[in-house]
Amino acid sequence: MNLQFPELMRTQPYVDGRWVQCGRSFAVNNPADGGKVADVGDADVPLAESALEAAAAAFPAWRDRTAAERCRLLHRWCELIVEHQEDLALIITTEQGKPLAEARAELANAWAFVEWFAEEGKRVYGETIPAPGTDRRIVVIRQPVGVVAALTPWNFPSSMITRKAAPALAVGCTFVLRPASATPLSALALAKLADMAGIPAGVFNVVPSSASQAIGRLFTESPRVAKFSFTGSTAVGRELMARCASTVKRVSLELGGNAPFLVFDDADLDAAVAGAMASKYRNAGQTCICANRFFVQRSVQDAFADRLAAAVKALKVGPGTAAGVDIGPLISTEALQDVDALVRQSVAAGATLVCGGRPHALGGTFYEPTILKGVSNDMPIAVNEIFGPVSPLIVFDTEAEAVQLANDTPYGLASYCYARDIGRIWRVAEGLEYGMVGINEAVLTNASAPFGGVKQSGLGREGSRYGLDEYLEIKYLCLGGMQQ
Numbered sequence: 001m002n003l004q005f006p007e008l009m010r011t012q013p014y015v016d017g018r019w020v021q022c023g024r025s026f027a028v029n030n031p032a033d034g035g036k037v038a039d040v041g042d043a044d045v046p047l048a049e050s051a052l053e054a055a056a057a058a059f060p061a062w063r064d065r066t067a068a069e070r071c072r073l074l075h076r077w078c079e080l081i082v083e084h085q086e087d088l089a090l091i092i093t094t095e096q097g098k099p100l101a102e103a104r105a106e107l108a109n110a111w112a113f114v115e116w117f118a119e120e121g122k123r124v125y126g127e128t129i130p131a132p133g134t135d136r137r138i139v140v141i142r143q144p145v146g147v148v149a150a151l152t153p154w155n156f157p158s159s160m161i162t163r164k165a166a167p168a169l170a171v172g173c174t175f176v177l178r179p180a181s182a183t184p185l186s187a188l189a190l191a192k193l194a195d196m197a198g199i200p201a202g203v204f205n206v207v208p209s210s211a212s213q214a215i216g217r218l219f220t221e222s223p224r225v226a227k228f229s230f231t232g233s234t235a236v237g238r239e240l241m242a243r244c245a246s247t248v249k250r251v252s253l254e255l256g257g258n259a260p261f262l263v264f265d266d267a268d269l270d271a272a273v274a275g276a277m278a279s280k281y282r283n284a285g286q287t288c289i290c291a292n293r294f295f296v297q298r299s300v301q302d303a304f305a306d307r308l309a310a311a312v313k314a315l316k317v318g319p320g321t322a323a324g325v326d327i328g329p330l331i332s333t334e335a336l337q338d339v340d341a342l343v344r345q346s347v348a349a350g351a352t353l354v355c356g357g358r359p360h361a362l363g364g365t366f367y368e369p370t371i372l373k374g375v376s377n378d379m380p381i382a383v384n385e386i387f388g389p390v391s392p393l394i395v396f397d398t399e400a401e402a403v404q405l406a407n408d409t410p411y412g413l414a415s416y417c418y419a420r421d422i423g424r425i426w427r428v429a430e431g432l433e434y435g436m437v438g439i440n441e442a443v444l445t446n447a448s449a450p451f452g453g454v455k456q457s458g459l460g461r462e463g464s465r466y467g468l469d470e471y472l473e474i475k476y477l478c479l480g481g482m483q484q
């Protein structure tokens with residue numbers, strides 16, 4: 001990898017302000033060609049335990065700094081991320097596969113979370129409450145929970161990390177991160193920049209490891225960890241949440257999705273198609289908030305399908321570093337096989353291919369951008385989170401039917417509605433059982449908004465002032481002896 005600042009290429013765990021040599025390593029490969037990118041130090045449980053110890057030791061001093069001091073350091077971290085964004089984007093694309101333009105967009109989100117919480121951390125307000133008697137005063141203060149342990153996924157190797165670490169550090173928590181083994185390099189580069197920003201030793205620690213289950217058990221069961229934050233699949237999140245019960249930890253979960261994308265007969269179809277492309281095909285469909293099922297009102301189904309097909313057929317598939325590429329590789333051979341199986345099973349169940357529908361001629365883990373029509377809500381492609389560049393089209397007749405079909409899933413993360421009648425928009429937005437509703441807009445993520453799901457898509461919110469609450473405890477002070 002040809003970096004302007006080669007120091008950003010870190011391959012060892014970062015614990016207590018030091019880069020730790022490990023006896024074992026694991027390979028990080030480029031999904032575009034399967035080639036090895038790096039061998040990364042494989043942190044074991046004892047090393048992860050020492051990271052928790054370092055975070056616990058660093059907590060009192062970090063907590064006791066003023067919010068202004070902590071936030072100044074976060075601002076410096078943000079400045080360094082911005083300064084090194086080209087290198088960071090290349091690292092993302094090399095280890096994860098997404099087109100460079102999308103990697104740059106991810107980084108803009110990543111530093112936006114740092115910038116937002118570098119300011120929000122100075123607004124951790126308490127309150128006084130009118131007391132029931134003259135003998136006392138009631139005061140509420142908010143304090144940092146303590147040591148935070150986090151597990152993050154491979155699909156957004158930078159922004160999923162700052163979305164957790166920034167609020168945690170801003171309020172005075174310390175942080176230990178195990179990134180996905182497919183994409184640890186972005187996390188280690190962020191650690192390098194945190195170190196350069198002057199964030200003290202022990203405050204931000206990164207333990208890349210192939211031992212996801214063992215370290216997951218440590219993070220969820222260690223009494224040193226006050227708060228566990230996870231982003232990933234619902235299946236894994238459910239298991240980890242259960243493990244947190246043994247120490248009654250605070251838990252945040254950003255899990256899987258099955259986003260409905262509703263197109264009504266009064267929608268601006270060009271806007272709906274643009275939104276569909278932005279939502280569905282971003283990161284080759286590997287995002288938790290990708291449109292996963294397209295519900296199109298019968299009278300506009302052909303017009304929408306034709307315009308969508310024209311746009312999908314124009315997508316360029318290739319390595320993320322190549323100019324003009326829209327769709328990069330899927331993260332792994334298993335991911336490719338899973339997507340292809342969902343398509344084939346649904347065609348076998350009666351769906352019709354409009355375009356794509358098979359692994360791309362480029363080979364490797366590239367998949368053809370695909371549209372299926374004649375899909376029903378019970379087909380595999382509609383029941384499962386696709387995590388690939390496939391648009392299933394489902395027809396509906398009435399507004400009530402559309403909302404009922406959209407809600408018929410255990411997931412509740414993102415949803416989308418394209419319509420122009422204000423009454424319809426309000427009725428549908430209120431009726432959708434999701435944490436987020438995009439109304440004539442499909443790009444939801446920004447640091448100022450509360451990102452998160454309901455049902456089995458998660459617990460808590462990330463971003464916005466609500467994202468700060470995940471790392472704070474409320475304390476009630478009762479000041480007695482006030483009577484004269």
Ligand SMILES: NC(=O)C1=CN([C@@H]2O[C@H](COP(=O)(O)OP(=O)(O)OC[C@H]3O[C@@H](n4cnc5c(N)ncnc54)[C@H](OP(=O)(O)O)[C@@H]3O)[C@@H](O)[C@H]2O)C=CC1
Nearest residue numbers: 152153154180181212213216232233236254255256257288
């Ligand atoms: N709601 C949200 O904001 C987001 C949700 N997701 C969801 O995540 C899924 C795809 O991401 P993916 O990484 O495959 O999800 P996984 O749940 O497989 O993995 C997420 C993280 O957990 C680790 N992990 C996996 N199994 C265990 C385990 N048993 N114990 C401890 N850690 C474990 C993984 O490590 P390793 O990979 O090294 O095994 C990875 O770091 C999709 O369902 C997607 O919807 C993804 C991004 C954002």
Ligand SMILES: O=C(O)[C@H](O)CS(=O)(=O)O
Nearest residue numbers: 155156159287288289445
């Ligand atoms: O799907 C994800 O991993 C991210 O949450 C998507 S986004 O919030 O970065 O757009």
